[in-house]
Amino acid sequence: MTRRTFLASSAALAAQGTPSINAARLRQRLEQLSAFGRPAGGSFADGVTRVAFTDPFVGASKWLVGEMKAMGLTVRVDQAGNIYGRRAGTDPTAKAVLSGSHIDSVPSGGNFDGPLGTLAALEVIDTLRDHNIATRHPVEAVAWVGEEGVAFSRGLFGSNAATKGLATKDLAETWNGMTLADALRKIGGDPARVAQPWIKRGDYAGYIELHIEQGRRMLRQTSQIGIVEGIVAIVRYPVTVLGEANHAGTTMMADRRDALVGASELVLAVNKLAQSLPGNQVATVGMLTVKPGAANVIPGEVNLTVEMRDMSSATLEKMTAQLRAECDRIARERKVEFRWTPVALRDGQPSDPGVMKSLEAAATRRGLKPQRLPSGAGHDASNMAAICPMGMLFVPSQGGISHSPRELTTWEDCANGANVLLDAMLELARA
Numbered sequence: 001m002t003r004r005t006f007l008a009s010s011a012a013l014a015a016q017g018t019p020s021i022n023a024a025r026l027r028q029r030l031e032q033l034s035a036f037g038r039p040a041g042g043s044f045a046d047g048v049t050r051v052a053f054t055d056p057f058v059g060a061s062k063w064l065v066g067e068m069k070a071m072g073l074t075v076r077v078d079q080a081g082n083i084y085g086r087r088a089g090t091d092p093t094a095k096a097v098l099s100g101s102h103i104d105s106v107p108s109g110g111n112f113d114g115p116l117g118t119l120a121a122l123e124v125i126d127t128l129r130d131h132n133i134a135t136r137h138p139v140e141a142v143a144w145v146g147e148e149g150v151a152f153s154r155g156l157f158g159s160n161a162a163t164k165g166l167a168t169k170d171l172a173e174t175w176n177g178m179t180l181a182d183a184l185r186k187i188g189g190d191p192a193r194v195a196q197p198w199i200k201r202g203d204y205a206g207y208i209e210l211h212i213e214q215g216r217r218m219l220r221q222t223s224q225i226g227i228v229e230g231i232v233a234i235v236r237y238p239v240t241v242l243g244e245a246n247h248a249g250t251t252m253m254a255d256r257r258d259a260l261v262g263a264s265e266l267v268l269a270v271n272k273l274a275q276s277l278p279g280n281q282v283a284t285v286g287m288l289t290v291k292p293g294a295a296n297v298i299p300g301e302v303n304l305t306v307e308m309r310d311m312s313s314a315t316l317e318k319m320t321a322q323l324r325a326e327c328d329r330i331a332r333e334r335k336v337e338f339r340w341t342p343v344a345l346r347d348g349q350p351s352d353p354g355v356m357k358s359l360e361a362a363a364t365r366r367g368l369k370p371q372r373l374p375s376g377a378g379h380d381a382s383n384m385a386a387i388c389p390m391g392m393l394f395v396p397s398q399g400g401i402s403h404s405p406r407e408l409t410t411w412e413d414c415a416n417g418a419n420v421l422l423d424a425m426l427e428l429a430r431a
């Protein structure tokens with residue numbers, strides 16, 4: 001879409017009484033937030049290092065609370081340090097509609113992964129105020145703590161704690177010279193009250209998160225709004241391949257039982273299988289160790305992991321069965337043995353079909369090309385799927401790059417995403 005048609009469609013929508021977000025204000029907030037954790041002497045393009053619980057993160061959190069207060073929101077920090085800002089609705093019995101993301105980053109991360117969704121939620125609320133739009137449900141913005149999993153090696157920290165509670169024994173874990181209890185106190189949380197989950201099923205009327213895609217599916221389809229079908233299911237199998245370690249100089253090729261050769265065939269089979277099926281499934285062997293691991297010894301044992309992701313657990317089960325059949329063939333031909341360790345499947349978290357439709361219709365109304373796709377990465381939204389109708393939308397990542405200072409989403413795409421978020425939030429909040 002060209003800039004002209006973009007402006008034309010927002011003008012047409014304004015004529016119909018549909019409000020649009022203030023793109024300049026959203027950009028300004030993204031630039032302001034980027035100053036917390038910016039490399040010394042750098043600029044916006046140099047990215048951020050704003051790991052949860054560190055000083056730049058605390059600075060950013062204080063700034064966010066200040067913004068929410070200046071907007072007139074009721075601000076609350078929960079026991080895990082998650083920050084909420086609420087705009088009241090007209091019906092005191094109606095549950096709030098929630099939107100947000102995270103403001104922590106990986107070391108040397110970008111300025112869009114997390115901040116866009118968090119600040120777009122603020123922008124939605126500001127837009128309602130600009131246009132004097134009252135909603136029946138309260139509208140609330142949230143910044144979840146520690147989504148990236150750098151601190152204490154725990155991804156989705158804040159949303160996990162809020163919806164599932166935290167084991168009290170974990171509070172003694174240390175990272176970066178502080179215990180988890182100290183870390184929580186540092187950001188205004190309360191370690192004494194984190195054991196019990198405090199967000200329960202039915203506490204919210206809906207949750208929608210805007211995020212950058214962090215991939216290339218949307219670029220490939222030249223779509224502008226990704227309608228996330230859900231967070232994918234994951235299976236991960238540790239596999240042991242057993243052969244026979246022997247002298248690499250004296251053992252004839254025909255006599256060998258080379259575990260690494262068998263493992264190599266499996267690695268290729270995993271890659272081939274994921275590409276041969278229709279759909280969005282992905283499969284990876286990301287870890288492999290060879291024993292005994294000497295240049296002059298035929299490998300006797302290989303340990304590797306097979307990881308597969310798809311929205312459908314049934315697809316993953318089918319892929320597993322096919323790979324195991326393939327292993328039977330390799331085992332016969334290579335005279336090796338495969339041992340698969342069964343692991344629990346992490347189920348996919350599907351988005352709410354109603355919210356997906358609402359996002360899709362909003363995108364189309366605004367003249368934007370939508371595309372349905374799964375989220376291959378974990379997001380806080382997956383925890384909210386157990387609480388209320390959950391939806392997620394993506395905007396394109398230039399080059400598919402994220403977790404890097406080079407992470408980039410155009411200002412126009414940021415505004416597009418925030419506008420579609422606004423429309424879908426309004427639909428939920430007015431219901």
Ligand SMILES: [Zn+2]
Binds near residue numbers: 113147
């Ligand atoms: Zn993120």
